[in-house]
Amino acid sequence: MNILDLSNHLQTYLVIGAFLFGIGFYGLLQRQTLIGMLISAELILAGASVNFMAFNRFVAPDPTVGQIFTLFIMAIAAAEAAIALSIVIAVYRNYKTIDTVDVADLEG
Amino acid sequence: MNPPITSADGLAGIVFLVMLLVTGAGAMIAVNAERTIRAVAGLALCFVGVAGIYYFLQSPFVALMEMLIYVGAVCVVLVFAVMLAEPHPEQQVSKRNALVGGLSFITAGMLTWGLVALAKGATWSTAAVRMNEGTMRDVGLSLLTTYSMVFELVSVVLLVAIIGSLVLGRAGRSKA
Structure with a gap:
């Protein structure tokens, strides 16, 4: 496998998707603010989208399905970002902080 | 090659x-x-x-x-x-155990390693026939025929998300 020919192999894209997922998972565990965790969640969704698009290009019999699924992931991610950010702003208004340790009295 | x-x-x-x-x-x-x-x-x-x-x-x-x-x-x-x-930024002092960073790095690293090993080890069979070329025209056609119901549902979800974020962002604003 030549290094200039990487874009024609399914494994390349699967490895990219795995790395995006891993980096996002690391950020989700390690970040201390709610906005940082939201950024990491977006990275996880990007990894999933790359996987869908890779299988769509190389394996799927109908190459429109993966593209449409990725478009729906984008729409849901945009809705999720809007809702999560308004929750973050509501939390900030009540607690004057977005640190996850400080708002832990929301636990049951 | x-x-x-x-x-x-x-x-x-x-x-x-x-x-x-x-x-x-x-x-x-x-x-x-x-x-x-x-x-x-x-x-x-x-x-x-x-x-x-x-x-x-x-x-x-x-x-x-x-x-x-x-x-x-x-x-x-x-x-x-x-x-x-x-x-x-000066108020951002770490209130967490110092182990959290290392442990989350190890966990994410193991997950990534497992996924990469899985991706490199598996063999995928390619489809025998492709129904279309997956061009922009094909995407538009199937978005408005096969997936038109889902398309409409996503627009409803986005509408609910807009209204919900407005309600959440508005709550408590008058007393601030």
């Missing part, structure tokens, strides 16, 4: 490597930057790289949508949230 570096395929390979580098660097900035606004900038960089990867997967429409929705909309919304709710 082995394109010379000056041919069109070789140059495309170099552009692909640059896109991989942009994606990885952006993702690392997004999770490791000290200030949140820099993390948002890293996220935008990462999404530019992902859009390039989509272009190499023969989906220019999805690449365009990635630029429009993620870089153009989601990152701007994140910047607004940082402006509205970012605490001062």
